[in-house]
Amino acid sequence: xxxxxxxxxxxALIRLLKPLEYYQLKYGTWRYGLxxxxxxxxxxxxxxxxxxxxxxxxxxxxxGKKYIDRERSNSSTPIKDIFDAVNKGINKYSSKPELLNxxxxxxxxxxxxxxxxxxxxxxxxxxxNAIDYVHPVMRDNNxxxxxxxLAGNFNMTNVDELFKKLVDLGQHPxxxxxxxxxxEKIGHFLDEENQQLFRQYKxxxxxxxxxxxxxxxNINVAKILQxxxxxxxxxxxxxxxxxxxxxxxxxxxxxxxxxxxxxxDEIAVVASERPVIQTVLNISTDDVKExxxxxxxxxxxxxxxxxxxxxxxxxxxxxxxxxxxxxRGTDKDIYQERKRLGEFLTxxxxxxxxxxxxxxxxxxxxxxAETAFLGMVKGVEDYIKNEKKRRILEKGANLSEKDIDxxxxxxxxxxxxxxxxxxxRTFIAQDxxxxxxxxxxYDITYGTLRPGVxxxxxxxxxxxxxxxxxxxxxxxxxxxxxxxxxxVSSSPQIRYPDCYGIDMAKLSDFVAFRAxxxxxxxxxxxxxxxxxxxxxxxxxxxxKEQIINYVKEIYRPFTxxxxxxxIAQLLTPKDVKAEVKIVYQSIENLxxxxxxxxxxxxxxxxxxTPGGNRVVNNSFINFIEGRNQRAY
Numbered sequence: 001x002x003x004x005x006x007x008x009x010x011x012a013l014i015r016l017l018k019p020l021e022y023y024q025l026k027y028g029t030w031r032y033g034l035x036x037x038x039x040x041x042x043x044x045x046x047x048x049x050x051x052x053x054x055x056x057x058x059x060x061x062x063x064g065k066k067y068i069d070r071e072r073s074n075s076s077t078p079i080k081d082i083f084d085a086v087n088k089g090i091n092k093y094s095s096k097p098e099l100l101n102x103x104x105x106x107x108x109x110x111x112x113x114x115x116x117x118x119x120x121x122x123x124x125x126x127x128x129n130a131i132d133y134v135h136p137v138m139r140d141n142n143x144x145x146x147x148x149x150l151a152g153n154f155n156m157t158n159v160d161e162l163f164k165k166l167v168d169l170g171q172h173p174x175x176x177x178x179x180x181x182x183x184e185k186i187g188h189f190l191d192e193e194n195q196q197l198f199r200q201y202k203x204x205x206x207x208x209x210x211x212x213x214x215x216x217x218n219i220n221v222a223k224i225l226q227x228x229x230x231x232x233x234x235x236x237x238x239x240x241x242x243x244x245x246x247x248x249x250x251x252x253x254x255x256x257x258x259x260x261x262x263x264x265d266e267i268a269v270v271a272s273e274r275p276v277i278q279t280v281l282n283i284s285t286d287d288v289k290e291x292x293x294x295x296x297x298x299x300x301x302x303x304x305x306x307x308x309x310x311x312x313x314x315x316x317x318x319x320x321x322x323x324x325x326x327x328r329g330t331d332k333d334i335y336q337e338r339k340r341l342g343e344f345l346t347x348x349x350x351x352x353x354x355x356x357x358x359x360x361x362x363x364x365x366x367x368x369a370e371t372a373f374l375g376m377v378k379g380v381e382d383y384i385k386n387e388k389k390r391r392i393l394e395k396g397a398n399l400s401e402k403d404i405d406x407x408x409x410x411x412x413x414x415x416x417x418x419x420x421x422x423x424x425r426t427f428i429a430q431d432x433x434x435x436x437x438x439x440x441x442y443d444i445t446y447g448t449l450r451p452g453v454x455x456x457x458x459x460x461x462x463x464x465x466x467x468x469x470x471x472x473x474x475x476x477x478x479x480x481x482x483x484x485x486x487x488v489s490s491s492p493q494i495r496y497p498d499c500y501g502i503d504m505a506k507l508s509d510f511v512a513f514r515a516x517x518x519x520x521x522x523x524x525x526x527x528x529x530x531x532x533x534x535x536x537x538x539x540x541x542x543x544k545e546q547i548i549n550y551v552k553e554i555y556r557p558f559t560x561x562x563x564x565x566x567i568a569q570l571l572t573p574k575d576v577k578a579e580v581k582i583v584y585q586s587i588e589n590l591x592x593x594x595x596x597x598x599x600x601x602x603x604x605x606x607x608x609t610p611g612g613n614r615v616v617n618n619s620f621i622n623f624i625e626g627r628n629q630r631a632y
Contacts, residue, residue, distance in 0.1 A: 009047055009048045009120060009121055009272075009501070010041070010044035010045075010046075010047030010121035010153065010271070010273070011118075011119070011120055011121075011151055011152065011237060011239045011249070011259070011271065011272050012037055012040035012041050012044065012117075012119035012120070012269075012270070012272075012276075013118050013119075013247060013249060013268075013269065013270040013271075014033050014036055014037050014040070014116070014117040014267065014268070014269055015115065015116050015117075015247055015268040015269075016032070016033045016266070016267055017263075017265060017266055017267060017303050018265075019103070019115075020104075020106065020107055020113065021103045021104070022266075023103075024101065024103045030106050030107075030113060031090070031113075033114075034086065034112060034117070036267070036269070036281070037117045038079075039279075039280040040119060040269070040271050040276055040277070040280050041054075041079050041119045041121060042079060043275075043279060043280060044121055044271065044272055044276055045079065045121065046326070046328065047121050047123070047153075047272060047273075047326070048120075048121030048122045049076075049078070049121070049123070050074065050078075050122050050123050050134075051072065051073060051078050051121075051131070051133070051134035051135075052078035052079045052081075052082055052120065052121050052122065052134070053070065053071060053072035053073070053082060053122075053135055053136050053151070054070070054082055054086075054112075054119040054120070054136070055068065055118045055136045055151075055241060056069045056070075056111075056112040056113075056114040056116065057114050057115070057116040057149075057241055057243065057245060058107055058113065058114035058115065059114070059116070059245055061107070061108070065108070068138075068147070068149070068243065069111040069114070070136060070138060070149075071112075072131055072134040072135075072136075073085075073131075074131050074134050078121075078134075079121070086111070086112045089110050089112065090110055090112075093110065115245075116241055116247055118136050118149060118151055118239055118240075118241050118247075119151075120135035120136055120151035120152075120239075122134055122135055123503065133179065135150070135151035135179070136150060136151040136241075137149070137150050137151070137179055137180075137183050138150075139187040141243070143194065143212065144212070144216065144243035145190075145194055145212065145215045145216050145219055145242060145244045146194050146243070147242065147243030148183065148186060148187050148190055148240060148241070148242060148243075149240060149241040149242075150179075150182065150183050150186065150238060150239070150240045151238075151240075152179075152182070152236055152237060152238035152239060153236070153238075153257045153258075153501060154178065154234060154236030154237065154252075154257060154500075154501060155178060155236075155499060155500050155501040155632075156178040156181070156232060156233060156234035156611075157233045157234050157500075157544075157611025157612060157614065157632050158233040158234070158544060159177070159178045159181055159632070161231060161233075162178075162181045162182070162185060165185075166181065166185065166188070169188060171188070178234070182232075182236075182238065186225070186228040186238075186240065188228070189224045189227040190242065192227075193219055193220060193223060194219070197214070197215045197218060198211055198215065201214050201215070215244075216244035216245070216246075216301060219242070219246060221242070221246055221248050221296070221300075222296060222298060222308045222310060225248065225296050226310050226311070229250065229311060230311075233544065233609045233611035234252065234499070234500055234609065235252050235254070235256030235257045235319070235500030235501055235609075236250070236252045236256070237249060237251050237252070237257040237272065244301055245300075245301030246300055246301050247298070247299045248296050248297065248299070249270045249291060250295075250310055251291045251292070251293055251294065251296070252293065253293050253294035253311040253312060253313050253314045254293055254314045254316065254317040254318070254599070254609070255293030255294075255316050255317065256318060256319055256500050256501075256608060257272075257319065257500070258272055258273065258290075258318065258319075258322060258327070259271075259290070259291040259297075260272070260273065260274045260288050260289065260291065261288070261289055261290075261291055262281060262283060262288050262289070268305055269281065270291070270297060273327050273331065274288045274290075274331050275330040275332075276328065279330075285332050291307070292313065293314070293316060294309055294310060294313035295307055295308060295309050295310060296308055296310045314608065315608070316596070316597075316598060317598055317599040317601075317608035318596070318597040318598070319500070319597065320491075320590060320594050320597050320598070320599050321462075321491070321498075321502060321599075322334075322597065323338070323594045324341065324461055324462060324490060324491045324594075325368060325461045325462060325491075326502075335371060337593050337594045338371035338372050338375065338490070338593075339371055339372070339375035340375055341490040341585060341589070341590070341593045341594075342371070342372035342373055342374065342376035342377075342459060342490055343375035343376065343378050344375075344585070344586075344589035344592065344593055345376055345488055345490065345583065345589070346376065346379030346380055346382075346383060348488075348583045348586075349376065349380070349457060349488060349583060350380070350383060352457075352486045352583050353455045353457065353484070353486060356455065357384060357413075358410065359453055359455060359483075360413065360455040360456070360457055361413045361414070361415050361417070361448060361449055361454050361455070361456050361457070361482075362376065362377060362380065362413065362414050362415075362457045362459075363415050363416060363418065363456070363459075364459045364460070365418050365459070365473060367420065369459050369460050369461050369490065372459055372461065372490040373459050376457075376488070381412050384410060384411070387410075388407050388410065391407050392404075413454075415445060415448040416445055417445055417477065418444055418458065418473070418476065418477070419442065419443045420442055442476050444477065444480060446479075446480070448480065449480045449481065451480070451481035452481055452483060453483060454482055454483060455482060455483055455485075455486065456477060456480065456482040456484070456485050456578075457486045457488060458473075458477065458485070458487055459488040459489075459490060460488070460490070461489070461490055461491060462491040462494060463493075463494075463511065463567070463582065463584075464494050464504060464511070465509050465510065465511055466567065466571045469487065470572075473487075474571065474572060474580060475573055475576060477578075478575075478577055481577070482578045483578065483579070484579045484581065485576075485578045485579070485581070486580075486582075486583060487580070487581070487582050487583070488582075488584075489584045489585060490585055491584070491585050491590065492560075492584050492585045492586060492587050492590055492603040493512040493560065493563060493564070493567075493584050493603065494512055494602050494603060495510060495512045495513060495516075495602070495604075496510075496549075496551065496601060496602050496603070496604075496605045496607075496616050497510075497602070497615060497616055497619045498601070499607075499612055499616075499632050500612075502602075504602060505619070505630040505632070506619060506622070506623075506628070507551070507619045507620055507622075507623050508628070511567050511570060512555075512567060513554070515563050515566035515567045515570055516554050516555050516558060516563055516566075517529065517554065518566055518570070519557075519562065519563065519566050520554070520557070523557070525557060528553060528554065528557065529554070531553070532550050532553050532554055532620060533620065533621065533624045535548075535550040536550055536551070536618075536621050539614075539617055540617075540618070540621070544610040544611050544613070544614045547610065547614050547617060548613060549606075549612075549616050549617065550620075551616050551617065551619075551620045552605045554620075564581075564582050564584055567582050568580050568582040587604060590603070615632045618632070
């Protein structure tokens with residue numbers, strides 16, 4: 001993506017199913033779990049760079065011994081920082097290898113030498129990178145079975161409702177955020193389960209020290225999650241550790257946020273992305289399973305692994321943006337989907353260049369669009385191949401050797417046009433007065449086009465705000481003097497805010513929305529804007545279940561092509577000489593390319609949860625009333 005968008009976080013959970021001595025003997029180190037956690041987190045670094053954290057739980061330590069270790073960082077190198085802290089405790093014994101390599105000693109004396117690990121990578125969708133907001137977050141208690149550690153990839157649309165329910169229970173939450181609210185909600189029902197079991201075993205005559213063990217063995221994690229998630233409206237994949245050793249990962253019933261797992265007799269692993277687990281454990285695609293929407297993977301202290309329904313699964317609406325951009329393209333399915341996204345754009349691209357492929361150079365805007373580019377190349381090459389066949393058949397018996405040479409010499413012209421200057425990008429990001437430098441984020445390869453003759457087609461993952469196109473890319477591409485620049489987006493027009501974890505929260509940021517507003521004004525339809533505002537205001541105090549997304553009416557008077565044309569006008573700088581066209585993916589082709597991931601609310605406005613309709617209407621109200629803030 002040519003413009004940076006923050007997005008959902010990454011989780012990594014590891015449960016070692018054997019004693020540490022086992023890993024020392026088999027793999028030569030008791031740090032096997034820590035090594036795998038580090039790799040899981042590094043391989044998901046794309047999912048969060050605002051902060052990172054990890055928590056370890058040690059089993060069977062005597063009272064008074066520290067059984068939970070946690071480290072978090074919100075620096076610019078958070079993964080390095082937290083593992084530097086881990087290694088500091090380990091390196092303390094580097095001069096005493098007999099102690100360092102003793103798993104029993106390590107567990108008793110070295111922080112993070114445990115059996116249960118939870119790592120997290122954070123993108124702060126609210127822009128708050130304070131260390132208190134970095135996961136894992138913890139709800140501490142002297143009773144192990146009441147201690148809760150939580151890390152997640154989630155965003156709730158109804159924090160106000162959840163907050164009020166906590167207050168009605170008599171609590172006084174220390175902060176107004178979905179992280180604290182979710183932690184306290186699950187913590188409340190964890191307390192209730194503990195209290196119920198305590199009363200049960202107390203009535204049966206068991207002494208308190210024995211009751212603690214019985215609670216740890218029999219606590220019903222599924223029951224806790226069923227009660228605590230009942231009112232959640234949002235997308236989530238939440239991972240939790242309970243102090244006595246139970247662990248869970250629970251997923252929303254629409255499957256909005258992803259989660260995958262693998263287990264054998266040595267280890268159980270959960271991560272946000274499938275190829276990460278495959279790479280770290282060197283296993284096949286089929287070995288990795290998806291946690292089903294509405295289900296929780298529960299790993300009991302005794303090593304039993306359960307996959308239990310928590311919420312009734314709804315129509316699957318897993319995030320298609322995962323497929324287009326955010327997830328690692330090394331996943332078998334995602335790679336093929338991205339290629340199809342590029343291939344399916346072929347007819348629209350050919351139309352935009354008037355089918356003149358001989359005078360057109362095809363390229364991409366680095367680097368994540370490369371896979372869609374390969375699909376686009378395949379689509380255009382297939383068209384050229386069919387054209388060659390048609391011309392040969394048309395000539396028939398009159399086909400000469402010169403005709404053959406001319407026909408078979410026709411080929412697709414592909415060049416690497418734009419090269420991103422990563423170091424410059426880093427420098428610019430840290431500089432408040434950066435406008436004059438933005439135009440140099442990309443370099444171009446000179447001499448790749450015939451000035452004034454060739455068209456230039458470049459494909460990108462998506463065009464959200466369009467700022468980088470307007471301020472940088474189009475001007476840079478225009479230096480090659482193309483006759484026409486066609487910018488292709490492998491995703492459809494982004495028209496509506498996301499409220500489930502991706503940092504696309506304000507309508508005014510979207511160039512498609514700005515284009516629709518401009519078209520309404522130009523065509524004398526300002527009344528539509530006023531009507532939508534009035535309808536949104538009238539719904540503000542309704543229950544979220546009754547709210548309708550009226551912002552759809554902003555786009556209704558216009559075709560996709562009309563909006564694309566207006567976007568091209570809005571993004572073309574006055575000093576660019578080439579004609580600029582913008583081609584977007586269609587919704588139909590998106591669903592055809594990604595058939596199992598139908599979450600498309602940012603394109604269609606069809607939110608999977610009722611809270612989404614409230615968010616989009618509030619976002620429109622904010623736009624009209626001039627408030628530059630999030631709607632959730």
